[in-house]
Amino acid sequence: MAPLTYGDITTAADRISGRIRPVTLAPLDIDVLRPAPGTGSVAGPGVGEGAQEPYRLHAALEFLQHTGSFKARGAANFVRAHRDAGTLPEAGVAIASGGNAGLACAWAARLHGARATVFLPGTAPEVKRAGLLRYGADVRLVGTEYAEALAACEEFTARTGALASHAYDHPLIAAGAGTLLEEIHRRLPDLDTVIVAVGGGGLFAGVATAARHHGVRTVAVEPEGCRALNAAVEAGRPVDVTVRSVASDSLGARRVSAMALEAALRDGVRSVLVPDEEIVRARRGLWEEYRIAVEHGAATALAALTGPDPAYRPGPGERVCVVLCGSNTGLGSLEQPAGQQL
Incomplete structure (x- = not known):
């Protein structure tokens, strides 16, 4: 498979223009999102009051996208490209997913009058x-992990x-995801760094490809228990990893795509890990400070900045955007007392 190019992303942007929601950006106060000294809770108003942050932070509120995640971009690009080429069959589209890619595929298929069959692990929320x-969508529950759902989808x-x-390993899917960075950069032309969570690597590959074109650094963030990209970078090739994390329903790919690894090995990309508790x-x-309800996969990107020993430390004056990529979650766990969510 050829490496993803910036041209793929601009083509995708033209193809899906008017079919997806433009991203909303909002400033975040990182001080109130850090843990208060000696506690497991966020600092809250007044803690660290008056401190000068050495960098500027915005959040890309991509959870406001159709279907509740960035996946709508890739799905719209994939289905539209096949429809335009006359390669959308009567049997429709099929996909294996932890949930978000399936939602996006079903939405895009319906948009173009096609059927969608979605294979999910039985553990999907x-x-x-x-x-x-x-x-x-025609929903089929298979096994307990994404890999099992994928095998069933391939047979189907x-x-x-x-x-x-595919949830992530296809150039049309990754190129569609990369249109997000195009929109962010248009709004923040002086952006230095984009921080993005990684599962199988579709969002990361697209964002990193577009970011490199604009001279923007990409920080790839994974849970310690779902480190497919980080392990691939260490090994120099995609390898299977164990999947065990609070964010595994959306970031739980056993193996990262070759496209994502190729993007990760370019200049200007950093791979970091964060623990589940962060x-x-x-x-x-x-939730407590902004009433923003995102899934654990989306919070993974922010966790790179908020821990007592942050996985990524921006430099003085650095202009940073963190992607909050999905909100397909229930509110119940957000209302539980701290410490009961793991």
């Missing part, structure tokens, strides 16, 4: 299953002739 049914497409989409804390902080 109920909120994602319910969303799929609302979009009219071989048998029925349905068009096989992901939970960052997610809770967004």
Whole structure:
């Protein structure tokens, strides 16, 4: 497979223009999202009051996108490209997903009058299953991990002739995701760094490719228990990893895509890991301070900045944007007392 190019992303931007929601950007006060000294809670108003932050932080509120995540961009690009080429079959589109890619695929298929069959692990959150049914998808529950759902999807497409989409490992999917960085850069032309969570690597590959074109650094953030990209960088090739994290429903790919690894090995990319407790804390902080409800996968990117020993430390004056990529989550865990979410 050829490396993803900036031209792929600009083509995707033209193809999906008017079909996706432009990203909303908002400034974040990092001081109130950090843990108060000696506690497991966020600092809250007044803690560290008056301190001067050495960098400027914005959040890309991509959870406001159609279907609740950035995945709508890649799905719209994939389905539209096949429809325009006359390669969208009567059997429709099929995909294996932890939930978000399936939602996006079902939405994009419905937009173009096509059927969607979505294979999910049995552990997928109920909120994602319910969303799929609302979009009219045929939902199949298989096993407990994404890899098992993927195997079932591959058998189904071989048998029925349905068009096989992918949660992340396809150039049309990654190029669509990369349009997000194009929009961010248009709004923040002086951006230095974009911070993005990584699962299988579609969002990361697209964002990093566009970021490199604009001279923007990319920080790739993964849970310590779902480190497919980080492990691939260490090994020099995609390798299988174990999947065990509070964010595994959206970041739980066993193996990162070759596209993502190629992007990670370029100049200007950093791979960092964060523990589950910091992901939970960052997610809770967004809820308590901003009433933003995101899934753990989205909070993973922010967790790189908010821990007592941050995985990524921006320099003085650095202009940073963190991508909050999905909100397909229930509110119940946000209302639980701290420490009961793991």
